[in-house]
Amino acid sequence: MPHFISRRRALAAAACTLLATPSAFAVNAASWTDKPIRLVVTGPAGGSADVFARLIGEALATETGQTVVVENKPGAGGAIAIKYMLSQPADGLTMVVCASNVLTEVPLVLKGGFDPLKDVKPIAALAKGTSVLVGSPTLPASDVKGLVTYLKGKPGQFAFASYSAGTSSQYAGLMFSKEAGLDLQHVPYPGSPPALVDVIAGRIPIMFDGLTTSRSMIDSGKLKVFAVASKARSPQLPNVPTMTELGYPDLVFGNWMGVIASSKMAPELVQKIHSALAHVGNLPSVKQRLLANGFDPIEDQPVDKLGPAVREEYERNAGIVKTYDIKLN
Incomplete structure (x- = not known):
């Protein structure tokens, strides 16, 4: 059986590691990677993104048979985690778990050193907050x-x-x-x-x-x-x-919760990872745990729809920032 070591319970560890035994789905995921997967969280331990990442990470480890490491890198409105991810190879081994607001809200008032519409790519939206x-x-x-x-x-x-x-x-x-x-x-x-x-x-x-x-x-x-x-x-x-x-x-x-990656990731790899995450998000056990933790499960959205949706929300929020003269304190 897989087990999840909470970062808060293992303070000396650099991250939390999820160990899982292979399942039937692992055959479908084998071509994605046979190496540990790192999910970098934009928020602190105990926050919405953290809760979501640990829930999805545990299920992903079980379904793929791979080790999933969850690591918190909060700060700068999510920019610290995203810039760390962008510094790594775009090979699907390091991705960011976040709410969509790190792409559609925060960059409008806090420049994080990345372009939310060009540098990153939404891979999967699995729940709504x-x-x-x-x-x-x-x-x-x-x-x-x-x-x-x-x-x-x-x-x-x-x-x-x-x-x-x-x-x-x-x-x-x-x-x-x-x-x-x-x-x-x-x-x-x-x-x-x-x-x-x-x-x-x-x-x-x-x-x-x-x-x-x-x-x-x-x-x-x-x-x-x-x-x-x-x-x-x-x-x-x-x-x-x-x-x-x-x-x-x-x-x-209301923001969706999901996984994003570098826009440099190959399209075929994006689709493989999306399929794996969509499978996890559709599991009845995962949906039940999402609800129990205050999330509303949502239907799978194709990758080619997520990008335009992010841009639309970004533009809507840009209007709010201008109308209400919202500035960084």
């Missing part, structure tokens, strides 16, 4: 209307957290502040976990966060959830209204 407006349990408000009234009562005294500057977490917070007539300051953090610590403690009242990292704290009552930043309600939070329902139709954010 839902964005939610969460707040401290100490807040007296129980809904968005009450929250706005409370925050307006003390102008200039409150802030909102984000899991990184230049992400939808910042975009949504600024948009909400302006559209609701608030005066909230932006406080960026290096990932969701440290931001949520301050939100839970009441040092910062609210944050737009991914459901993946907030879900357990919502369920335990450590966080209040006010709304979902989407047009349709989340099947995981069916009783929570959307920002669209509440009169904020522009507050619609």
